[in-house]
Amino acid sequence: MKNYEEVVGIDVSKKTIEAYCYHAQVHKVFVNDVVGYKSLIKWVLKVTKTSSVFYCFENTGYYSLKLALYLHSQTIVYVEESPLKIKRSSGIVKEKTDLIDAVLIARYAWLYREELEPSAVKSMSHLELGRLLALRDQLVRNNAGLKGTLKELKVLLSSPSTDAGCLSLKRSIDYLEKQVKGIESRINEILLQDASMSKNYELLTSLKGVGFVVACQLIYHTGNFTRFASWRAFSSYCGTAPFDYQSGTSIHRRKQCHYLGDRKMKSLLSMASVSAIQHDSELRLYYKRKLAEGKDKMLAINNVRNKLIARAFAVVKRGTPYVVLQQHVA
Structure with missing residues (x-):
């Protein structure tokens, strides 16, 4: 996004959208519908006098989906970013209005434009x-x-x-x-x-502990296994990846999972892990080994969760169902 000359930050609400041009330093409110989007594009071209513009707004679910669908249909470049990332990059903000939010979104997009990637609407x-x-x-x-x-x-x-x-x-x-x-x-x-979804569903359900709901949620959250480069990245997204916590020589805690993560997916993986421990001999032995090493139950279950995630990504990448190795030991 570094080659663009202007960015438009948009604060999306249920009925309206507040747009702010970062360099032109102008703002305007539009209706959150197709008529408003058309007026927005015309206004931006008029006040910026350049076509080298990209748009940035927060992912607010259904409210922002309409805007994303319209921009995608018009092949206009946009970035749909996590509200938390924008909030944490804004520093200390004591006042909150739609205009201030639009300004902060535009500022974030311009400062981090070299790291941002254009967004795309899901199928x-x-x-x-x-x-x-x-x-x-x-x-x-x-x-x-x-x-x-x-x-x-x-x-x-x-x-x-x-x-x-x-x-x-x-x-x-x-x-x-x-x-x-x-x-x-x-x-x-x-x-x-969808042939790809159907195949990945069959591959995922070959894993013990992964049923209809977990397999469908994995397909959805991973974008049918195109959204994350590795299972470790998805583990971090779910909140099951352990991270270091140390500072100098006096603070050095054991690795812990970060509290930020997709709680729904984490909960489903927990239930899948408990089921896998009961029905998968390999994971049951793995779980008992972790307990024997002195780890508490929740930490051992988290290890099983990560094992399941790694297996899910492995079977999809390999394109073959999971095979229990102990059945084929001579």
Whole structure:
């Protein structure tokens, strides 16, 4: 991005976007829709008087996705950056407004322009996969809450089978279960329609402990294994990679995982690790060996998590299912 002459920082909200041109030092508010995006492009060309411009804005989910889709359709270069990275590069900021946020985004993009890479919109199938996985997770959590309420009512009531509240809860639970199955069916259709996704799904499910949900989440979070260069990079993203903590000669702690990371993915990998320890003889021996070395259980489970991540990347890179080595020892 170093060859560009101007950058436009954009603070995206639900209804509006605030744009700020870094060198021209002008700003303007636009509506967060296609009409507003067209007006934005015309305004930028008018005030900057150059076509060597790139845009930068924070990833705010659905609010910024519309803008990214439009810029992508017009082949306009943009960078969609993590809000945390921009916030931590801004120093001490005592006031917060949309204009200040747009200024800080433009400043960040210009100062780090040599390190930034242009962003690209994910494929429509990939975006739908992410939406369906998020919706499925929400429905499963809602259903678990209803099941807990029903269980409590059954203890309190003498005849729960005829109670109107219990019957209503049962109907709601059955309905949500049907909705979850419908979402899973659509996810399977998406995987089948994409040959690469389908193949990677089969490879991932060859691993003990990796089922439907974990495999789909791995495919989504890794961009079908194109987003991360290595399993170590993905481990860092999930928050399972240990890092050094030392300063001088007096401070030297043991390696620890950083608190920043994708908590959802980390939680899923934890459950997958527990399942793998139960059903995979190699990982079970590996886990017991770590415990024998004096490591606590959570640290040993984290080692298994990283083993699973490494195996997932290995089978996808190799293109062949995982084979338990102990079955082939002479």
